[in-house]
Amino acid sequence: MINSMRKNNINTKIRQDTRQKEGVKKRAARVEEIFSRLSSLNPQPKSELYYTNPFTLLVAVVLSAQATDAGVNKATPALFALADTPQKMLALGEEKVRKTIQTIGLYRTKAKNIIGLSRLLLERYGGKVPKTRDELMSLPGVGQKTANVVLNIVFGEPTIAVDTHIFRLSNRLPLAVGKTPESVEYGLEKIIPTRFLQHAHHWLILHGRYVCKARKPECYKCIIADLCDYKTKTPAN
Numbered sequence: 001m002i003n004s005m006r007k008n009n010i011n012t013k014i015r016q017d018t019r020q021k022e023g024v025k026k027r028a029a030r031v032e033e034i035f036s037r038l039s040s041l042n043p044q045p046k047s048e049l050y051y052t053n054p055f056t057l058l059v060a061v062v063l064s065a066q067a068t069d070a071g072v073n074k075a076t077p078a079l080f081a082l083a084d085t086p087q088k089m090l091a092l093g094e095e096k097v098r099k100t101i102q103t104i105g106l107y108r109t110k111a112k113n114i115i116g117l118s119r120l121l122l123e124r125y126g127g128k129v130p131k132t133r134d135e136l137m138s139l140p141g142v143g144q145k146t147a148n149v150v151l152n153i154v155f156g157e158p159t160i161a162v163d164t165h166i167f168r169l170s171n172r173l174p175l176a177v178g179k180t181p182e183s184v185e186y187g188l189e190k191i192i193p194t195r196f197l198q199h200a201h202h203w204l205i206l207h208g209r210y211v212c213k214a215r216k217p218e219c220y221k222c223i224i225a226d227l228c229d230y231k232t233k234t235p236a237n
């Protein structure tokens with residue numbers, strides 16, 4: 001009697017393990033398929049921010065906090081024509097930076113940060129953009145998201161910078177579910193296959209920006225619609 005109970009327990013455990021393994025395999029295949037499709041659509045995705053070198057990219061990303069890339073791009077060509085190095089930015093001064101970027105939200109704080117980070121880059125890093133997350137995050141106006149974007153674009157690191165688009169898309173599909181950008185970042189890093197990590201950040205941003213929009217996702221033209229569990233699919237009309 002005891003033996004048959006033990007057998008039953010073992011069989012149940014085996015069935016549960018098998019189901020779990022199948023679930024993990026299925027999830028992995030789905031994630032693989034999502035990124036295969038996004039990568040085939042745009043094999044070498046690029047940032048849509050205007051920049052000319054690592055320093056101007058850093059400045060552009062700092063300016064893009066709570067602002068759109070398009071809005072930032074309206075102001076940065078004029079700013080970078082005047083100052084595309086930390087030395088030139090310091091020489092330009094906070095007031096002129098402020099005037100040049102005044103169409104961007106939070107421009108006063110951002111101008112202050114740009115001058116502050118230019119000064120620190122010269123004092124601590126020989127005027128170069130540093131290569132580690134901690135060093136980047138020691139600069140004024142640079143949080144984890146900004147540091148991750150710079151590490152990804154300038155230094156080719158497989159980082160995921162979770163902005164509003166990635167946060168929304170990741171929770172909708174879902175890929176990684178979380179209440180904070182940090183938890184989504186952690187979840188995405190765990191599930192995205194290594195070969196897709198380098199560009200995953202751009203694929204997700206672009207898909208979120210142009211297809212899986214905040215108010216009205218364009219599900220009818222979404223190439224991963226059949227892999228998405230979001231209930232309220234938007235029809236063509």
Ligand code: SF4
Pocket residue numbers: 172173211212213217218219220222223224225226228229230233234
């Ligand atoms: S099907 Fe709709 S909700 Fe799902 S990822 Fe595509 S656009 Fe977003």
